[in-house]
Amino acid sequence: MMESMFLALLFTCLNLTVLLAAQTQLIGSHQPIVALVGDDVLLPCHLEPAVSAAYETVVWSKAGLEPKYVHYHHDGRLLFEKQDPSYSLRTRLFMDELPHGNVSMQIFKVKLSDAGTYKCSLPAMKKEAEVELIVGTSKREVSCYWLIPTS
Numbered sequence: 001m002m003e004s005m006f007l008a009l010l011f012t013c014l015n016l017t018v019l020l021a022a023q024t025q026l027i028g029s030h031q032p033i034v035a036l037v038g039d040d041v042l043l044p045c046h047l048e049p050a051v052s053a054a055y056e057t058v059v060w061s062k063a064g065l066e067p068k069y070v071h072y073h074h075d076g077r078l079l080f081e082k083q084d085p086s087y088s089l090r091t092r093l094f095m096d097e098l099p100h101g102n103v104s105m106q107i108f109k110v111k112l113s114d115a116g117t118y119k120c121s122l123p124a125m126k127k128e129a130e131v132e133l134i135v136g137t138s139k140r141e142v143s144c145y146w147l148i149p150t151s
Contacts (some may be wrong), residue, residue, distance in 0.1 A: 041107050053101055115132075
């Protein structure tokens with residue numbers, strides 16, 4: 001009797017988890033993110049409604065790279081062997097934010113070559129979103145993208 005009640009409860013919880021994951025969207029940025037060479041930049045990406053991504057594989061990739069992964073987070077850690085060497089020691093996720101569905105990535109010391117379209121994905125949930133990064137060498141150069149004061 002107890003075993004069948006436990007199984008029924010487990011089945012209900014699993015169904016709710018699958019249903020919630022199906023209704024959840026991964027949201028990147030609708031606007032390009034603009035940064036200057038040498039800056040640290042945040043590429044936003046989150047689950048909406050907020051669902052924990054603490055135990056999910058989180059993958060950030062960028063077309064044209066080989067290997068294509070900018071950041072590959074699996075089993076609670078970055079897999080350096082899957083990461084493109086040009087991003088080595090320059091990326092991070094916010095571990096304390098993963099339980100709240102925030103899978104944003106920070107890139108340290110941005111380079112001109114970092115410009116492009118990034119894909120944030122949660123493979124197990126079959127969710128992905130894109131974020132465009134524009135990199136300039138001066139405020140004047142990037143002010144055409146955003147109305148950034150140049151004084």
